[in-house]
């Protein structure tokens with residue numbers, strides 16, 4: 001590209017002179033930018049990433065990083081994927097955005113048509129939003145208004161005590177006690193919590209759920225299926241989830257599956273709830289939906305949920321929407337991501353990663369520095385022993401994080417839990433590098 005470009009728009013021709021290339025990214029970042037989940041005063045300087053390819057990211061000096069956490073669990077096909085970039089550009093040249101109330105467009109329609117048959121049976125309608133938090137929040141609003149519209153007094157929401165469902169007020173409320181939320185505690189609505197069914201707590205969890213359900217006022221149970229991500233990659237098996245969902249069905253409460261992290265192949269199947277016999281009523285999707293390229297989210301629901309809103313009464317409509325609802329660029333990229341996800345090569349890669357993670361876990365299981373190892377599908381979590389209570393602010397976390405970064409690996413521990421959650425295109429040599437560094441950390445850090 002030349003340094004001077006002609007931009008022709010609406011008949012107007014402008015000459016734009018590009019700024020000479022500059023670096024000193026870090027100083028400029030620090031001058032103006034406030035990063036997420038970061039204590040800006042004590043945090044290490046951020047690393048300026050200028051390009052990416054496959055599972056690799058490149059900083060301004062050319063140093064390579066393997067993205068073993070899939071850029072906050074979003075990336076499934078690797079960075080700057082040429083097929084996705086092409087589909088994005090194609091859509092951008094055709095239609096970049098249109099208001100989604102009163103209007104529709106082919107990419108949204110095609111995405112809904114192609115996605116619904118891949119979900120657990122019974123999902124019938126798709127509602128668009130922008131991120132995982134809004135997808136869950138819409139699911140909760142659907143559940144509450146589902147009963148309200150029918151004049152049924154069910155208002156209670158149930159969630160796991162270590163759940164994470166997002167950072168908006170609505171989703172912080174259903175989140176567990178993750179210590180991020182203390183400042184906002186007085187502003188959150190009341191939610192009933194049940195024990196997370198980690199090994200040993202299954203019976204307590206089921207009993208607590210049933211006790212709440214028996215009161216007859218529960219609207220919905222919202223849960224992360226099989227893996228609780230931000231809570232520390234806590235895992236529980238499909239048969240427990242089946243029993244939890246069956247109890248909800250028996251007592252007339254809706255099941256909201258937050259598949260924001262688990263969706264699109266993470267657990268070895270396309271969706272975590274596909275490991276179960278029971279089906280959720282509402283499903284929240286984001287992160288892998290666009291392969292990690294653009295922010296977009298979906299909340300899907302059964303026909304029964306939809307029908308409670310379908311009425312001659314305008315007040316029974318779902319009053320929710322965002323400026324960028326149904327954004328065509330997001331839809332085009334999600335369609336491209338689906339093409340790649342369903343390709344045989346990706347499905348083989350997912351099974352390869354599942355096997356590699358299992359093999360590595362077998363190798364290090366029982367190591368004296370490890371409290372626990374666990375795996376669900378492509379996710380491997382290793383809980384390091386620590387004298388302090390396990391938790392997000394554990395300082396072992398910072399040492400591990402820096403140790404891996406120095407070796408060109410992005411592994412961002414949740415407290416003392418190191419997890420490997422890679423893009424599906426990660427190669428075997430790249431996985432070897434990740435495992436080698438973890439073994440080095442186990443030799444002593």
Ligand SMILES: *Cc1c(COP(=O)(O)O)cnc(C)c1O
Pocket residue numbers: 131132133134136164165166167224229230258259260261262286287
């Ligand atoms: C990340 C995440 C969310 C929130 O998604 P955002 O896009 O960060 O708002 C919600 N639920 C789960 C299970 C997640 O992992």
